[in-house]
Amino acid sequence: MKLYSTLDRKVTEIVPIKKGQISMYSCGPTVYSRMQIGNIRAYVNWDILHRAFLYLGYNVKRIMNITDVGHMTSDDDFGSDFGEDKMDRQAQKEGLQPIDIANKYIDTVLDDFRDLNILSPSGETIPEDLNYEEVGEYGFTRATEYIEEMIDMIKKIEKNGYTYETKQALYFDVTKIKDYTIFTGQNLDEKNVGVREEVDVDPQKRNPADFVLWMKRYGKYKNHIMNWESPWGNGFPGWHIECSAMSTSLLGEYFDIHTGGVDHIPVHHTNERAQNIGAFNHPSVKYWVHNEWVVNKDESKISKSKGNVTYLPTLVELGFDPMDIRYFLLSINYRTRIQFSIEALEGAKNAREALVRRLRELGDTKGDVIPEYTGRFKKELENNLNMSGVLALINELLKEDLPQKDILATILDFDKVLALNLEECITKKEPMDIPSEINALLEKRMLVKEEKNYEEADRIRNQIENMGYRVLDTPKGQKLEKI
Numbered sequence: 001m002k003l004y005s006t007l008d009r010k011v012t013e014i015v016p017i018k019k020g021q022i023s024m025y026s027c028g029p030t031v032y033s034r035m036q037i038g039n040i041r042a043y044v045n046w047d048i049l050h051r052a053f054l055y056l057g058y059n060v061k062r063i064m065n066i067t068d069v070g071h072m073t074s075d076d077d078f079g080s081d082f083g084e085d086k087m088d089r090q091a092q093k094e095g096l097q098p099i100d101i102a103n104k105y106i107d108t109v110l111d112d113f114r115d116l117n118i119l120s121p122s123g124e125t126i127p128e129d130l131n132y133e134e135v136g137e138y139g140f141t142r143a144t145e146y147i148e149e150m151i152d153m154i155k156k157i158e159k160n161g162y163t164y165e166t167k168q169a170l171y172f173d174v175t176k177i178k179d180y181t182i183f184t185g186q187n188l189d190e191k192n193v194g195v196r197e198e199v200d201v202d203p204q205k206r207n208p209a210d211f212v213l214w215m216k217r218y219g220k221y222k223n224h225i226m227n228w229e230s231p232w233g234n235g236f237p238g239w240h241i242e243c244s245a246m247s248t249s250l251l252g253e254y255f256d257i258h259t260g261g262v263d264h265i266p267v268h269h270t271n272e273r274a275q276n277i278g279a280f281n282h283p284s285v286k287y288w289v290h291n292e293w294v295v296n297k298d299e300s301k302i303s304k305s306k307g308n309v310t311y312l313p314t315l316v317e318l319g320f321d322p323m324d325i326r327y328f329l330l331s332i333n334y335r336t337r338i339q340f341s342i343e344a345l346e347g348a349k350n351a352r353e354a355l356v357r358r359l360r361e362l363g364d365t366k367g368d369v370i371p372e373y374t375g376r377f378k379k380e381l382e383n384n385l386n387m388s389g390v391l392a393l394i395n396e397l398l399k400e401d402l403p404q405k406d407i408l409a410t411i412l413d414f415d416k417v418l419a420l421n422l423e424e425c426i427t428k429k430e431p432m433d434i435p436s437e438i439n440a441l442l443e444k445r446m447l448v449k450e451e452k453n454y455e456e457a458d459r460i461r462n463q464i465e466n467m468g469y470r471v472l473d474t475p476k477g478q479k480l481e482k483i
């Protein structure tokens, strides 16, 4: 498998630490609102990666965090530690406790994942009845359940001399890491400009880019609702320590792949990497891989805070199948920006429906996979998840002069990775074209049944049967079946 490694700045052969096994950590959702299309993109892209590794025969150990501790990071590109706690704000808005907000939105994440065929991090189909209480059994790690691990890791970082304490917080001193800005190549002065105002919030903070490991329940945060005891006083963890602590406590001091959005590169992942070095004296992640933004047609950012949000249920209400959205997102490489619009989504819908119609024509699903094509499919996956190559391969295969049932079996095999529910879609009966005279008879039969004229109802039933349709009386009314 080759992927684009952000640190190496090139497409790189992924050599797992343990042969045949992939350990992978994915930055997951912050649960104070529903996911919008930009978040969904990341989870679809990394689900494809997860499934691709499984298809290629790897053993995958994967974790995804759920940020259910309110964190202060603001939306600016500098990731200020003194922003607003969005979980608290949402809790006040909905008249709930922050933990109830988290639970509520974890359930919406599970709903969306299920609808989009996104596997749980543990590699399973998400069960219908899975809710926020049992997500831990499926590889989702809730930050509030790992406070102890975070405190342990902060202690290590402190012992190694990377921290200092003020009245307000325990900070990571970024000047102690020599290649702190390795991801962006920025020098620290450039980075400092954006966070300068924070010095006013905490006059004891040494360098503007230093970030919070533990925030005390003090000053601006003296009434913060979620709080825990720690060696640095009562308070709550900084955002970045969550991912470092959960990834390394579950996957080990060294693991293979860390995924996230490109928006995480300059602050969140820069700080995660610094924390790992702070605790272990070496980095932990072998390959950082990032997905690009979803933007509006005018290239402006789609974000939760700007109001131009796009949620899955809204799109379903507009007549899209969740599989249209999955097809749309998987058809574009994770490294390419996606311009989102309803027209673009309609294009994907048409393409997916055309594929389903074509597959339906092939008939029998019980053929044999064609090794030449599964081999080429693997090559496309291994080539930095070349999904446009995969779609082209499907088109080519559909034109081949080979047994139709084998062509179908091969494409259904690809669907282990695409996860577009293709088999279910083609076996689902198409809506029947019912002749108007039959509709008229059905209506008549409904009326005579209401008048309890069952003799006449039976006569009409026979008449319809002679025209090739069987009438079934169901609790929801009459149903037709072609004979």
Ligand SMILES: [Zn+2]
Pocket (backbone or CB within 6 Å): 026, 027, 028, 065, 243, 268
């Ligand atoms: Zn993270």
